[in-house]
Amino acid sequence: METEVPSKLLTTLSHAADIVRGHDFIQIYSHYDADGVSAASIIAQTLLREGKEFRATLFTTLNDYNMDIIRNTKAECIIITDLGASYIDQLDAMKNDIVVLDHHTIISEANRICYANPHLYGIDGMTSGCGATMALLFSVTMNEKNWDLVQIAFAGIAGDRQHINGLSGLNTYLLEQGVKRGYIEQMPGSLIPAGDxxxxxxxxxxxxxxxxxxxxxxxxxxxxxxxxxxxxxxxxxxxxxxxxxxxxxxxxxxxxxxxxxxxxxxARARYFLKGFNMDAEYLSSVLNSCGRSGFGGMGISAGMGDAKSIEMGAKLMRDSNKDVVLNMVELDKTGLNQRKHFQWFDSSDSGFTGMLCGIAMQCIGDPNKPTIGMNRSKEPVNLSSRGMWIQLDRGINLAVAMREACNAAGGDGGGHRIAAGGSVPSENVELFLDKLDEILERQLSSSM
Structure with a gap:
């Protein structure tokens, strides 16, 4: 591999590859969104080509309950993608051989396990390298012939919206290699949607x-x-x-x-995936729909190029898109609840919390306030937050705000400065809202 990737990251990835080569069976854990499914697809295809047996499990989030699932696995080797940054200390305490390929905000560094995260090398994991980016770099470290999987990585990049202001960092390197090797074509964007x-x-x-x-x-x-x-x-x-x-x-x-x-x-640039004969955002939506609809295995198969899975995932996507737009129309009619420093809504009836949160923030919300979505349909209450670049310029950091507010309300949270999530017990929702307002006020005041 070439010098665009930091040498320390290359060393970590080489160590990760050596760990995996020493095992016949690997347990994969990943997130259930487009980036997580893309990353899991890359790892699965890589292991398949290496003749390894594997099992893949997708989580809606990594919390204490799911951490117990990881702790109780019988697998001696574990790969975690698009998750893990908040649980490095606990993963370090396990005896298994563990590789973590994440891009979320660093909470702590690893002492024993193999941990690769853009933030560890001075690269912003919010904009310049996602979970699928890290999975692809691991894959081509295992074998240079895996560069065709860069197409799947772009579904992850699109899913985490790391392309909307132009590619940067590790993602730029992936584009250069993808174009040079004939797998990706960059195309101009438009406000007009593609298709009929x-x-x-x-x-x-x-x-x-x-x-x-x-x-x-x-x-x-x-x-x-x-x-x-x-x-x-x-x-x-x-x-x-x-x-x-x-x-x-x-x-x-x-x-x-x-x-x-x-x-x-x-109206951002689009990326055409020649091997899939589709736009990266289309594949991203297919994988996202599979993961969020509870068909994670089908999503991973689609990411690995299975035509039937892609077809079935596309139907899920069309059905999901209709549900999302109709729920968005209803949210637009209802409006957002206003707090002093943020706006929020309840999506318990729809379940599309994160998606509606992003759409509302960009299209109907007050651009000066972060948007919070909550889903009370299950215990604990699931929370999503989205911000805008102008808010970050004023000092807002949703990764910190959600982590601190959720912790204060007896839950967990984290993510990126511009997009983060979390969960809290239902009886502490009001406490969470009050704490979040306090934390955002502190962030805004300290930056003035």
């Missing part, structure tokens, strides 16, 4: 367009106003039609309060 316009404008939540998303009549009127035939797809549009439709969408987004920066993020 009547269908995709109805389903779009990236961006969520008030009066159009989830509204067939609104889609028809938008296309009529742009002078576009209802049967057209994005690829059928002339340059003039693209200009008209993009302008109309931009006007609607401006009217609903979206920042210009957010619109630029939506």
């Amino acid at each position: 316009l009547m269908t995709q404008l109805y389903l779009t939540t990236d961006p969520y367009i008030r009066g159009v998303s989830g509204n067939e009549e609104g889609v028809s009127k938008l296309l009529d106003d742009a002078g576009i035939d209802h049967g057209k797809s994005y690829m059928d549009l002339t340059e003039e039609e693209k200009r008209k439709l993009s302008s109309l969408i931009a006007i609607k987004l401006t009217e609903q309060g979206m920042l210009e920066q957010s619109m630029s993020e939506i």
Whole structure:
């Protein structure tokens, strides 16, 4: 491998590869979102090519309950991807051979286990290297012939939205190698969704367009106003039609309060995966839908290139996208609950907490306040938070805020500065909300 990857990281990855080579069976644990499923797919394919037996398990989060599952595994060798940063001390205390490939905020460094995280090498794991990035670097350390798996890594990069302001750090290295080796093609972005316009404008939540998303009549009127035939797809549009439709969408987004920066993020570059014959964001959505619908095995198979699993995952994605957009329409009607330093909503009836949180933050929320989503349908209460770059510039750090507020309320939390999650006992939700307001006020005051 070349020098774009820090030498200390290469040393850690080489150690990880040696550990795995010494075992015949490996237990994989990963997160259930697009990045986690992508990372698990890369590891699974790598182990398969090495002739190793393995089992993969996906978690919605890594908490004390799931940590007990890891502790009780019979496997002598464990690989954890897109999880683990908050539990390094406990993993260190185990006797198993453990490799952790994570990118979340560093809580502690490892003493015994093999731990690779961009933050350990001066690279921002929020923007410049995700779980799938780390899994891919491990994979090509095992065998240079695994560079074709860079396509799966881009599904993870897209899933964690590390491409929206342009690639950086380790992800740039992956793109350079992917393009050079003929696996990836970079394409210009647009505010207009790809595919059949009547269908995709109805389903779009990236961006969520008030009066159009989830509204067939609104889609028809938008296309009529742009002078576009209802049967057209994005690829059928002339340059003039693209200009008209993009302008109309931009006007609607401006009217609903979206920042210009957010619109630029939506019109980001796209990455075409030649081996999958699809855009990285499409594959990311397929894998995400599988993981979040409880079909993690199918998601991992889809990431490994199984055509039937991709087809079934795509159906899950279409059904999921319709549910998400209709729930987003309802949230838009209801509005967000306002606290002094953040806004929040309850998604207990839908279960799409993290997805709705991100959409609400970008498309309908006050851009000056982080957005919190909570799901009370199970114990403990599941929490998601999303911020914006302008909030980070003012001192907001959701990784710290969610960790401290959840801990104060008897739960756990963590993640990235711009997106974090957690859980708390249901009886302590109000305590969590109060603590979060206090912590955000402290963060804002200390940065002034």
